[in-house]
Amino acid sequence: MISVLFVCLGNICRSPMAEAILRHQVEQAGLRDQIRVDSAGTGDWHIGAVPHEGTRKQLDRYLISYEGIRARQVQPNDFQAFTYVVGMDTSNMNNLKQWEGAAEGTTTLIPFMSLLPEEKGTDVPDPYFTGDFDETYRLVSAGCKQLLSRLVREHQLEM
Template sequence: MVQVLFVCLGNICRSPMAEAVLRQKIKDKGLSEQLVVDSAGTGDWHIGKPPHEGTRGILDNQGISYSGMKARQLHPDDFQQFTYIVCMDRSNESNVMNWEGASSKTSTVIRFMSLLPEESVEDVPDPYHTGNFDEVYRLVSSGCSKLLERIVQEQHLLTTM
């Protein structure tokens, strides 16, 4: 079982959006039995809260479920549990690499925007501060497609669709 963890700061905007989008793409490709997706934040102030209303609005408009999603904080066990840890920006990536448990990681850590080298930004902008959930969704949707292609190729997964 391949497991993917998206990480942002508070786990209410970017990482849950990416989690929901990738789950939908996995379902559409018939890979639900082979891939599991989750998200977490490096901060602890939103633990237990649902995704931000802006994230929920975009996902509702796209017909993508976020049912049952609640913010959680990154845990040292995540470094052994997840195959891929995908960080939404450079600050998250730095925090993840310095997190307790990171030194014994078996996960591959990826900065999300490295999946989209054609884009002019290095980080997925935080819509909690910018309010631009449409732009974040555009990047997340495109990047999740590239990430899924990479995972299918690297893990030799067979799609049924």
């Protein structure tokens, strides 16, 4: 089974949004039995918390379930457990690279914004600080669509 872990700072805004959106896209594509999706944070401040209210409102607006999503912190074994680990910004990617080296993982690290080469910037803006959940949703939704296409192509999945 292909597995994807999205990672942001606190795991209450960007990465759970990405988890819910990709999970929804995977379900719509009929690939639920072939792709597993999760999310985590590099920090431990929100462990056990549900997604941020702004994230929940965006997902509710588009009828995307976030059922069962709770904040957790990245663990060393994630680098063996997941096929892909996707970092939502440069700072988190730097942290993930350090952890991956220590964990001797077999995962592929992907900077999220590399999925959207037409967009400016290397980071998905953190709506916890910007308050702009609309822009985050726009980027995350488009990036997840690109990631799903990549997974289907690279792993020759049939939709």
